[in-house]
Amino acid sequence: MADTGYRNDGNASDENVGHPTIDDYLIKDPESFALNLARMIEQAGKAAAAWAEPREKGLKNGDADEPLTDMVRTLSQFLEFWLSNPARTLEAQTRLFSSFLSIWTNSIRRMAGETVEPVAIPEPKDKRFRDEDWVKNPFFDFLKQAYLIAGKWADDLIEKTDGLDDHTKRKAAFYVRQFVHAASPANFVFTNPELFKETVAASGMNLVNGMRMLTEDIIAGNGDLRLRQADYRHFRLGETVATTPGKVVARNDLVEIIQYAPATEEVFKRPLLICPPWINKFYILDLTPEKSFIRWLVAQGHTVFVISWVNPDARHAKKGWEAYIEEGILFALDTIEKRTGERKINAIGYCVGGTLLCAALALIVKRGDERVKTATLLTTQVDFEHAGDLKIFVDEEQVRALEAAMAKDGYLDGTKMLGVFNMLRSSDLIWPYVVNNYIRGKEPVPFDLLYWNADATRMSAANHSFYLRNCYLENRLSRGEMVLGGQEISLRDVGVPVYSLAARDDHIAPAPSVFAGSRCFGGDVTYVLAGSGHIAGVVNPPDRRKYQYWTGGKPEGAYGDWLNDSQEHAGSWWPHWQEWIETQSRKKADARHFQPGDPDLIDDAPGAYVRMRI
Structure with missing residues (x-):
């Protein structure tokens, strides 16, 4: 082994060290x-x-x-x-x-x-x-x-x-x-x-x-750089991704409601509603069959319904959180009740979809609507005091400028949010691809997660403005000061059992922030910490045997103390959640199959709204 001149720099392996060869740097064909x-x-x-x-x-x-x-x-x-x-x-x-x-x-x-x-x-x-x-x-x-x-x-x-x-x-x-x-x-x-x-x-x-x-x-990118991060040609909605069998069973101007076909002879009596974020498309939870959380849920015996948000345009400019609750979540609950006859429902919210779900629960409980019996929150913030890196882009001056820009078209272009998310992890999501694509001249490899990441969505002006001001700027939801439907709402009124999942390396919804938000509810909260980040920490099928998760006592005191006292478990959190949801209700019913001639069957999953591109 030739001497590098260093004792040990921790960066080159022994078999790779030696004297530099000038021949590698000489142009052979000028x-x-x-x-x-x-x-x-x-x-x-x-x-x-x-x-x-x-x-x-x-x-x-x-x-x-x-x-x-x-x-x-x-x-x-x-x-x-x-x-x-x-x-x-x-x-x-x-x-x-x-x-x-x-x-x-x-x-x-x-x-x-x-x-x-x-x-x-x-x-x-x-x-x-x-x-x-x-x-x-x-x-x-x-x-x-x-x-x-x-x-x-x-x-x-x-x-x-x-x-x-x-x-x-x-x-x-x-x-x-x-x-x-x-x-x-x-x-x-x-x-x-x-x-x-x-x-x-x-x-x-x-x-x-x-x-x-x-x-x-x-x-x-119509004049802006739209950095490709994967070979997108390998992915087709409904064929290679978002393939879990199901039907669109309801549709309005804002959402499609998808019901998935059963995979077991018996199903849990309580149907399950998933409220995904509108900032991205729902099929992050239904990627390839091997990674699909939705397919796994169906295999466990759940009757799964999912909200698929429209990709908004100028027509949706004035649709704010009240519309997203009334025409989204409550429309979905009505659809589920109509389809199954059940008034007791389990609900899952992911990221900002979970934030919206919590606000909806606080609002409808004032109306006496108690159909949602459990709430599962996946990397969801309700207290934004110590929010993630997105808070960098939210202050009064930046929000005012953004509102002025959105007022012209009625929405925020999806490429703007895509650029922001990429900047948050530029060393992983920008520069490696700049080097690979534009200097090496190589096509990126197929990657389902990055295909989904590039499938960006617009944000309606009213919705995005309400979200930035009430959550990031003023933190009104956690303080009981958010106003919806003319009423101040409080998460203290949400007394249903809550399963709150955070991710250890999450830069969008940091684990300590999710932990702090867990103290806002009026009922019992089970706080669980998953390994990895905002996506991989959630989309972690048990068969992959990756990462880990931590469980502990109630989310009280300091986050660090909870973590020190917690117990680490190998693998996915999915089976742990399944055990938790069964403790809430184990009642079963006959599988809810689609019937020929059913007038509610509008389209095959994944539906039309998810195919709408920016």
Whole structure:
């Protein structure tokens, strides 16, 4: 084994270390390389034209500039602190330059044959620097360490900035993190040894293919980049995803209600209603047959009904939470009662669908409507005091700007929310695909979850505005101050048993936030913590034997104390939930099969509304 000059940097395995080979970086066919560079430039011009055309025609306005305006406004406050005091600025610069000097000195000592300790080491989970030349080659090693040092230095600056309120500091940290991710040397051909070697080996053809894909993605986004994260051609609704047999049994202007065919001779007497988020489409719970939560529920003997929200347009501009409750949840409850004759129903709400479900329960209990007997909340927040990273985008100025933009069309374009969700995890959902698609020139692989993620939905103006103001900005639901139907509603009035599932690594509905919200209800709450994040923590079939979940006492006191006292269980939380729901009612009935000639059978699942694209 050749010596790298480092004792152990934790990033390169023993079998990969050795002296760098210059031959990998030499262009073998200059003529082909030059020709492909010309083709790349031609394709880049087409990409630029695709971006400019809708703007020249007036089809794009300045609404998209608001996030940039907020970023400039936020970072200006951050910079003002450091630039207003020359001594403080000099001290910060000295720290950075001192670290750079240490890296430079180490590089010289390495080339002289000494063994030195690296100044900066990537995190073990950081996949960007796995090529052996990030260690073996002094040039790329210097770039890597300088980048890591600069990123940590920027984080430290944010932490040490006084005079910023918590929200502004959190925004500043987020925007700085976006710059840091974007500036990674792993994102560029000439600063990434792996990309450089691939480009040389392909004589630059990878860049030609990448620019072609970039053009296609800008055209697909009507002048904005619509980053492809998977090969979507492998997925078709009703054929490869969302395949659980069922029928659309009711429809109005806002929802379709899907009833799924039974898979057992007997079913639980209580039907089960699922209220998914309207921000995404319901079939995250009915992906491939192997991952389908809905198919699993049917196999356990549940009669499952699901709300499939319409993809709203200008016609739905004024439909707010009251409409989504009346025409969505209550319409579904009426449909279930009509179809099954049952007035006792179990309900599941996922993410913001769970938030809406809780508000609906608090509202209808005032009317004496007690049809919902249990509520299961999957990664659902009702207390937004310590909400997730989405709170970065919610303050009075940003909400007012968003409301003004929505007023023009009556809705928020789905690509805007898709972009926000991708930014929250840009190191996972943006830059790896930028590198793979537009530099490597490779098509992304088929991935059902990312196919669903890209199938974005619009948000009606009234609905989205009510949600942002009443939940994120003013936290009215948890305080008993939300007004629906002319009445103040309180979650204390919701006395049914609640099963509240959080996910340990959830960045949208953080586990401590879900834990805090569990104390808002008037009845018994079973709090369960799943491993992984907002999606994988929920969509975790038992057969996959992945992750784990924790159970413990009542959600009282501090979240950390509950977690310390909890018990860890291997695998999926699904069977645990099934045991819980059976303790509420084990009564069975004959399977509810569809009858020929039934006038309520409108369409086959997954229905028409889920197929509506932005």
